[in-house]
Amino acid sequence: MTRKALAIAICLASFAALSSVATARLTFDSTIKLYNSAPAFHGRVNSEGGSFCVQNRKVKMFKRRNGPDRLLGRDHTNHEGRWTIHFPPPSGVYYARVKELSSASLDVTCRRDKSNVIVID
16 A cells, blocks of 8 residues: 555544544433422432533323323423422322433433332321
């Protein structure tokens, strides 16, 4: 292989490596916390992805039961990641979920999460 051909091959390999880095997708974990103190059920979503992964996330609250779990309510997080489901809690086992959020234009994904379980007797 001539020096010129070798230089071209190195340049093409470098360009391919740089272009794959430029299109790398950023993925961030999310954590959702659930509290059962007043007001009813509430919690917070946190993520190292910053405000994109915290604001306006879809949260669903469930009561565990035989068969499909019962959906009790939905909310979207505020600018601090806080959410509330107004539901008077009878005895049962409860948890919340935050849905995955993606942006193709930003190449960012915020993973979904399931909260800790709260048991009310």
